[in-house]
Amino acid sequence: MDGSVALYGSSRAEDRQRELLTSGRVPVAVYGLGKMGLPLAAVYAETTGNVTGVDVDPEVVETVDDGHCHVVGEPGLDDLVADQVAAGRLEATTDGPAAAERARIHVVIVPTLLDDRRDPDLSTVEAVTDDVAAGLDPGDLVIAESTLPPGTCRDVLRPHLASESGLGPDEFGVAFCPERTSSGTALRDVRGHYPKVVGGVDDESTRAATVVYDALSSNDVHPVSDATTAEAVKVFEGVYRDVNIGLANELARLADELGISVREAIETANDLPMCQLHDPGPGVGGHCIPYYPYFLLSTMDEPMRLTRTARAVNDEMPAVVVDRLADALAAVDDDVSDASVLVLGLTYRPGVEETRASPALDVVAELSERGADVAGVDPLVDPSEYGARPVALEEIGEESFDAAVVVTPHEEFDRIEWGALESMVVVDARDALDLSGTDHRVYTLAGSTDGRPPSDGSDADGLDRISSTPSPDPAGARRTDGGDDV
Template sequence: MHNLFKGRVAIIGLGYIGLPTAVVLATRGIEVIGVDVNPQTVCAVSRGEVPFVEPDLAVAVSGAVAMGQLKATSETPEADAFIIAVPTPFNEDHSADLSYVETATRQIAPHLRQGNIVVLESTSPPGTTEKIAGWIAEERPDLKMPHDTEPNADIFVAHCPERVLPGRIMIEMITNDRIVGGLTKRCAEAAASIYRIFAQGEILLTDAASAEMAKLVENAYRDVNIAFANELSAIAEHLHIDVWEVIKLANRHPRVSILNPGPGVGGHCIPVDPWFIVAAAPQISPLIRTAREVNDRRPHHVAEQVIGKARRFRTPTVACLGLTFKANVDDIRESPAVEVVGLIAEGLPDVEIVVADPYVDALPRQLAGRDNIKLVGAHQAVESADIVVLLVEHEPFKAMRHTRLSGKVLYDTRGAWR
């Protein structure tokens, strides 16, 4: 029987990963303090509310706060374990921006004491967990670090990457297998004692660098396969062939499983993580780089197709359905739909672009300043449009009656209306 963690956990970052992690621990009897730099997030969680849409999360947060197991603050507290779940975007050269991770680490350092566990959940390039130990050592030279004094280290440092799907986070956080990579074996075992509290999947122990790389590989694998589908879609368009029919037929082969094409790749993982691999080994990663470039190019291709159709009209109205990066969530991070809308508006400055998304209340900042873009309801958008572009397959869009779409020029980037 493995030991389970007992003590207080501080989670740094109450976003799409940090808050669900806080909740699953709190609802299992662990005292959890969530830390976030956004005062609106802190206030919302303190009231038992959720600052974003995720199925089943709102009820869980409300219950955890009501029980007194979950609290939110902007100040780093004393704790027995610290989980870092802050953003790791990339710089202009596609290298990882670790400034959020470094800031969180240095804020934690003054509060560390012997026996504490520090876990990085943020997706990061290989070597980041080692850097965390180095930053702590700079701030706390009094502590014995695991990378050079094992087996008598004062603290345990590990990496446990998240691997959940938005829209299913509360399910997959519990049921998925977890990778826990420590700077030492004892570090991995200490960190795993936290995740065994709620994880029903297998917990796989490894070294920190392998855990970091495994998460990047998972998303790079998906990115390469999506790029194949997107390139296939462009070729099929050129040859005037129905790509959806081709994929359906090809997938009848027992060892073929082609993904669906789309307007690009969005979210906080797939558009970012492969670049960390490329940056780590730029001379020997041409396939991963090319897949990223294919998928980054896709919104431009879609916009060019729509602009070409619009120029056949004298005074067209274009309706774009969807702004989020995937269906049935409110997450617009790295959304290709947002990019497509912006490119269409830029290419057709005198054309009215009406946009609808049941999960978005206001235009994203990238689009808000454009005079020819207006956010309206879905039915109003379709009724006023000459051209309808489906960018996200939200259920209300998929359920639209064909009679409502009749007579419109349709550009279905998701294959939802076939």
């Protein structure tokens, strides 16, 4: 810590504090070098010039120390990591206490998952906190970017740090600064695509964290009243999206009964700025939205019936997709228990190598439970690891399938020559395909895209015989709000 300075409790002018921060005089440790942690550490390195990344995985540490990037699908991250390591501005270690000993700013960005009872599991965050406490000094600032149940910084992290370090709770700072980062655009987002929210357990923590993120981000920094408010901001953002998607999915299930394209109705309703319905889809996946509602549901006395209902609606969507497929097969005198079904896309988002909570996994499991022969194709992951027989994209035409289900519309699927495939039932859970001119029987989860009732030419069983037109906004077929995390 020779020559280093602290920001928390500093009497220096804030301009001087920013100057010290960006000159490398304020060493930073970033705990967690995953798909969000490594981009954050790299941007901290390019901003401050003095960052140690900490991870429990020796292979990750070795990869980063060699100037390489283990996180895929993040434009510019490979080069940024290589440049920062080569310049001596970024290094990595598995030794958390040693990194904490030399750092004055400690940034925690490790996952908060759920246990078997769907209660928040803080064990990983607490383990990192133990490492931080081992090297915590007066004037240090601890920043949590991990999403946490509201009240965690105040009621868990700060007391734990004080107890384990032997410092008084007013001798160091603790702030919460929620990551607002999407897979595939991490560097853009960390550098300032969205305003940065900061909230501390005391006013000085908020002030010091504001100095840090004012240097790190090109966007506005939005200080809020306290750390609990900042924690709530992040959780509320996820709950809003989950509830909105649940509403969209509930409306989508009216498509057959109404004989309309619910997706067309949603898109048209959204012409009004006060209406912002999300896209319906086959479920909600990723490491955020399916988890964050439980950060409130498991800790609050309020019953939160709306949030619980939305979670239940979204959880059951994979089964709804399989129900629709079973109905579609029955309409052509096939049974799902005897069908060979190809599931397209197993990751939770197109182009993202992540399957956590992906609705495709539940679709595969539900099909298998009903006796179907399930094959899968995905350009990023091996379907055999998730219960589906793997089929290469270029080999789809060599097999005969009774049905296909589009769950995650990777761009690579645009190369599929549907017209050359044997006729089958296709359930397009994302409204991502234009199969006009083919012989396939297509069912779109939210109804046909031309919005015509069954009596106007499409099948009364909800199968549109390829007379539909593409979505008015082709890019909309891959929007991420239809059940996908950011």
